[in-house]
Amino acid sequence: MSAETIVPHLFRSEYKKIIAVLCRNFGWDQLDQAEDIASETFLTAAQVWALKGPPPEPVAWLYTVAKNKARTFLKRQQVYQQKVVPALQHDEAPQTEIDLSADGIRDSQLRMIFAVCHPSLPMESQVALALRILCGFSISEIAMAFMTNTETISKRLYRAREKLRVMQVLPEVPSPEALPDRLEAVLQTIYLLFNEGYYSSCNNQLLQKDICYEAMQLCSQLLEYSVTAVPPAQALMALMCFHASRFDARLAGDDLVLYGDQDTSRWNQEFIRKGVFFLHHSARGEQLSRYHLEAGIAWWHTRPGDSPEKWQEILQRYTMLLELSYSPLVDLNRIYALAKVSGAKAGITAAREWIAGADYPPEVLRYYHLLLGTLFLESDTATAAEHLAIATSLAGTGTERSFLTRRYGFL
Amino acid sequence: MEEYLILMRLDLLTREAQPSPEQLQEYMKTYQQWVAGIQARQRFRGGKGLSTEGRVIRHRSEVTDGPFVEIKESLAGFITVAADSWEEALEMASQCPILDGDGNSVELRKVVTVPQS
Numbered sequence: 311m312s313a314e315t316i317v318p319h320l321f322r323s324e325y326k327k328i329i330a331v332l333c334r335n336f337g338w339d340q341l342d343q344a345e346d347i348a349s350e351t352f353l354t355a356a357q358v359w360a361l362k363g364p365p366p367e368p369v370a371w372l373y374t375v376a377k378n379k380a381r382t383f384l385k386r387q388q389v390y391q392q393k394v395v396p397a398l399q400h401d402e403a404p405q406t407e408i409d410l411s412a413d414g415i416r417d418s419q420l421r422m423i424f425a426v427c428h429p430s431l432p433m434e435s436q437v438a439l440a441l442r443i444l445c446g447f448s449i450s451e452i453a454m455a456f457m458t459n460t461e462t463i464s465k466r467l468y469r470a471r472e473k474l475r476v477m478q479v480l481p482e483v484p485s486p487e488a489l490p491d492r493l494e495a496v497l498q499t500i501y502l503l504f505n506e507g508y509y510s511s512c513n514n515q516l517l518q519k520d521i522c523y524e525a526m527q528l529c530s531q532l533l534e535y536s537v538t539a540v541p542p543a544q545a546l547m548a549l550m551c552f553h554a555s556r557f558d559a560r561l562a563g564d565d566l567v568l569y570g571d572q573d574t575s576r577w578n579q580e581f582i583r584k585g586v587f588f589l590h591h592s593a594r595g596e597q598l599s600r601y602h603l604e605a606g607i608a609w610w611h612t613r614p615g616d617s618p619e620k621w622q623e624i625l626q627r628y629t630m631l632l633e634l635s636y637s638p639l640v641d642l643n644r645i646y647a648l649a650k651v652s653g654a655k656a657g658i659t660a661a662r663e664w665i666a667g668a669d670y671p672p673e674v675l676r677y678y679h680l681l682l683g684t685l686f687l688e689s690d691t692a693t694a695a696e697h698l699a700i701a702t703s704l705a706g707t708g709t710e711r712s713f714l715t716r717r718y719g720f721l
Numbered sequence: 722m723e724e725y726l727i728l729m730r731l732d733l734l735t736r737e738a739q740p741s742p743e744q745l746q747e748y749m750k751t752y753q754q755w756v757a758g759i760q761a762r763q764r765f766r767g768g769k770g771l772s773t774e775g776r777v778i779r780h781r782s783e784v785t786d787g788p789f790v791e792i793k794e795s796l797a798g799f800i801t802v803a804a805d806s807w808e809e810a811l812e813m814a815s816q817c818p819i820l821d822g823d824g825n826s827v828e829l830r831k832v833v834t835v836p837q838s
Contacts (some may be wrong), residue, residue, distance in 0.1 A: 587740060589752050642792055
């Protein structure tokens, strides 16, 4: 590989590791410094490799350069600490040995996950910060994923870092008492990260897939440690594996292939097998999490075709999911399953009750109209067309609008 | 290549051998039974039945969007998540004292429906 292709590639895989380790050395309050040094390391690599070509062991090369830059920084820091602020308190003296071994990296990354997925941060900040620091995405990639501009993302990241600083969040694995709650926040961030990739509105499919894989990677890191490999984490992994199995089948060029039209021979059986393995491991203890239920639903979707058993099981899981915590969107999906079990009429009645319940934001309303439109297709094409037209008008992106128009344009 | 990497990584975690089709069936059975067991115990303790009227955003419950196949992958195309206003509004609303109880929260929804500028 040439320097031009290898640098971005390594950036994605190594940037986050270097930051995690350096942060542990420098202390959390020096996150900016850690990021600067990691970025500088890649800048140096790009410059040197462009002239001389990449070295035989580019990763080791990066680590050496990062270490040297870090040592220089620490030395300067030490002088500052000794001469300028001798009284400065530090609960945890920064480590001086920069441990970029495989174990050192893994350990640092796990701590980093807990710091970034901190409950004091709003969800969107956690997801953005996770994309940046845990996954190594560039600001412009994150902006693309969130469909916003780089300035917004930069600001959001800045505020998130400030908040962590003010809250004195440390990159460490929480105490056993705090662990369950903190782990829940981590799982939720990973879940949203995956969702962001899987149903992202941005059209960059490479990026979408990458985001999903990064989410799976983070979850797999949790599964490597016995304290964090809790049943809900196993279930979340299963859930992601089941969905990931359809990555190739659901895309044809730039188009999305609907579930019913997918070539099921392209569903990745390897992912499905792994998913079942994790689901099996998740089935213990007394806590039935939403991930357990959603993974159960996702498993049924790895089985092609419709069967009464499939939809009854899915409906039951959705009902349980709603008992666990109510969400209008989950309810709409339940109604879809209900229609599969009890017929379109029952679905239409349930959907009408749903809409009478509250005011919904447009992004949820769109699904309501889409669902009703589909349920009416058989019996009343005029009403179906009305609902689908509203759904189309509520569609956020041009891509989606053209997709819906193409799909239902015959009406 | 990424796909290969993640599968490799998962291989490390599932190193207890590759399950056969029979084992996979067995695995799914364990899961189904476990869920049914928990459900039965909850029912026994008088746990909540299906509630379709509870159209409230409950205390502490996060409003999250999820990878739900039924509508998003079966009916719709790409979706747009207006995360900016939704999450930010949610954060503000979650600090509202009324949420300390199990109360309804129409206000929250109104905040949420403020269109993005």
